[in-house]
Amino acid sequence: MNQADLKARYDAVMMNAFGVPKRVFARGEGIHLWDTDGNRYTDLLSGLAVNALGHAHPGVTTAVAGQLDQLGHVSNFFASEPQIRLAERLAAFTGVEPTRVFFTNSGTEANEAAFKLTRLTGRTKVVVMEGSFHGRTMGALALTSNPKYREPFEPLPGEVFFVPFGDESALRAAVDNRTAAILLETVQGENGVVPAPEGFLAAARRIADDAGALLWIDEVQTGLGRCGDYLAHRADGITADLITMAKALGNGFPIGACLATGRAAELLHPGQHGTTFGGNPVAAAAGNAVLDALESGVLENARATGAWLVRALGELSHPQILEVRGRGMLLGIVLREEIAARVSDDALDAGWVINAPRPSVLRVAPPLIATPEDLAGFVDALPALLDGHG
CATH class of the missing domain: 3.90.1150.10 (Aspartate Aminotransferase, domain 1)
Known part of the structure; x- marks a missing residue:
């Protein structure tokens, strides 16, 4: 047709x-x-x-077809070896122990999971960058700065404050002892491919530490090779408390992940979040095949x-x-x-x-x-x- x-x-x-x-x-x-x-x-x-x-x-196609032929879905009451192996491999990229992984179906869902994790710190304020894009679901949309996307759906989840991307002074002024997390992208893809200025990620790490806040880096678009490294922020010598990824992880098969490191790794407990399909064996097989190719x-x-x-x-x-x-x-x-x-x-x-x-x-x-x-x-x-x- x-x-x-x-x-x-x-x-x-x-x-x-x-x-x-x-x-x-x-x-x-x-x-x-x-x-x-x-x-x-x-x-x-x-x-x-x-x-x-x-x-x-061919590597992804073979992995997905082979896994479907063996075990397709069991829910997260249970686990599968491909899921565990993929989590181990992703955790190794962060440079921090412990690192724990929550699998999702997309980048916006990974950001929703991270947003909920920030609330478990006992604080509710999140400082985000102007020009940001973090997704279209209600929580992720609250973290996205474009008024065109936001305004038709307001009121959105609150206590989100925006500062100019790359402005260290504005960021320091906005972060205080009520701040749960600082959220940023290493490169703002939807804002016209705008990289963070040199030194800004390191400044954000220092400011978060000084305030006892989490540093949350959205690597949904920039991670897994897109910017030349498994995690773009690690190439800058930075560690993050929360990392979200998706896009390249499944090469077209829907999968995302929220990674929590250090003290943030222990925030989530049974019953506080969930997903039906996230990290199912087929999605995990796709993710492992992508990592195999990146490593080769x-x-x-x-x-x-x-x-x-x-x-x-x-x-x-x-x-x-x-x-x-x-x-x-x-x-x-x-x-x-x-x-x-x-x-x-x-x-x-x-x-x-x-x-x-x-x-x-x-x-x-x-x-x-x-x-x-x-x-x-x-x-x-x-x-x-x-x-x-x-």
Whole structure:
């Protein structure tokens, strides 16, 4: 069935939460996608930084199929070996003992779990960054700064205070002995790929310690190789009390995790939180397969290819490009004019999947398996796409 017919069927039955889909895709392989009309695209967005290993990755496919054939679901009254093994591997990334893991189905659910954990400190104030995005459920939405997302659903859970991202003085002024946690991202992906200024994470760690508060770092988009390391904040020499992750962890299979370290690891007790599907054997098998791939050279490839892409985009010296910012394989191409949405649409028509998180920013987040040879065509095509809207 063609694109037009499928879009009409979509419009007839789907809630209007996302608008009209730009394409209806039929299959994917590696860094490529095909729509139902047979057109091929190079995926430079990875399903919003989810498909770190590309599409139909054989390791993930084999792990998921094999686990389904053996044991699919048992509820969290029980456990499975893949779940325990995945938790052990994630805990090892934090640099802190003890570390305990709560599995979820998504990033917003991981943030909901962490939000509840902050309340178990006996404090209720959370200090969050302007420009943040932490999810769309009510708790996570309370922690997300964009008024467009927040206002239709207010009143939201309270005692959340926003400070400018990267402003150490404002953060210190906002944190006091009523503060349960400081929450931040190492790179604000939805705000246009804005990295934390150098030294800001370390300052946040000091400020949290001085106030007896938790430092909570949202690694949902930045973790598991996207920024070149298993956890982006660990590359900065920082440890966190709460860490949330999802996206790349299942390479498309729904799984997230909330990690609590040190004293925070002991906060949650039976009956205080739960999940039906979180950490089921199939999701855990997908997560273990992703970590296997990252350990077998994908992480190193992501670092090398990300560095090449930054250089190649910079060497274009196009007058419309003000800067290329980000870390690893999470990059924002900052434009002189607010033309990003139109450029993104034209790129899609030309076979390149990117998006525009802000009016003047293009986000590029290719699968971590991509090579410079895979991405060179996009770099070559970008000047003409920009010239079309100059």
